[in-house]
Amino acid sequence: MHTITIKGLTKSFRKFRALDGIDLQIGPGLFGLLGPNGAGKTTLMKVLSTSSSWSDGKVTVYGFDLLKEGDKVRELLGYLPQQFQTPHHFTGGQLLHYIASMKGVLDTTERTKQVERVLREVNLEQHANKRIKAYSGGMKRRLGIAQALLGNPKLIIFDEPTAGLDPSERIRFRNLIERLSKECTIILSTHIISDIESTCEKVAVMNNGEVHFQGSVEELAQIAENVVWELHVPISEYDLIERDYVIISSRREGDHVLFRVISKVQPHHLAKTVSPSLEDGYMAILNGVI
DSSP: OOSEEEEEEEEEETTEEEEEEEEEEEOSEEEEEEOOTTSSHHHHHHHHTTSSOOSEEEEEETTEETTTOHHHHHHTEEEEOSSOOOOTTSBHHHHHHHHHHHTTOOOHHHHHHHHHHHHHHTTOGGGTTSBGGGOOHHHHHHHHHHHHHTTOOSEEEEESTTTTOOHHHHHHHHHHHHHHTTTSEEEEEESOHHHHHTTOSEEEEEETTEEEEEEEHHHHHHTTTTOEEEEEEEGGGHHHHHHHSEEEEEEEETTEEEEEEEOSSOSSTTOEEOOOOHHHHHHHHHTTOO
16 A cells, blocks of 8 residues: 555746656655755655746645645644754644644643654653754754654654764664654655665665665665675775775775775775675665676
8 A cells, every 4th residue: 555656746937857757665764864965855745845837747645636636745744854944933732732723632631732742752841842943953953853742643754854863862862763653654854874774664765856765674775685795805996995995994904904885896806795784775876887
């Protein structure tokens, strides 16, 4: 079952195509959208959240035509944009009450219950009565996550949700969306591979406005089978390796360097193939190695 179906989605800004014939099918649970900055991820999230128009193509969300029934889609939606703007004179609690009422949660008791729940989910209970202008960047991001959860949405879209979160809050967020994904569809758009690797079963890779891969996390890693190598060479050869191959990582060990690289052919007579990771598959796609 697919909760979201996207066919031939295109969006142009004058002569630039931000989205170029996107085809995607997204089902229940956690779906990861990977891509570098400028890949078109945020543009796609804006379209799915009904906050941006598009040039061509069709999108259905839970059976609703996004173009003709956008109001129905908004009733199902929780959305954290990449840039979450907040009125600084509000307290965190006041803002959440306001957003909940805008989402149709008009009963005071129910609204209070939901606000207290989402504050607890993002560990902001003790800061509910503090003005937002006193919040740190990470606290504002957590407030943005909280507002997306109000109204018990069936579709939640997070655009770069963990930017600015410390490691403990990032783990808290991952645990939260893992639990929520059992009841709804969550799209996690990010360039942070570890966020996808630890939470999502299905993933798509975007670059230059196009989808270059869609499948399971395991399938994305396996794309790089037999093209990932490790080699241990003198540091004097660093420039040669950097010039000729895609370096995934490097670590200096005395007067040598341990490289992990992607290459269709053996990059050095001392190189040995290693099992690919999600990052390897992602980088192989972005660099056209496969």
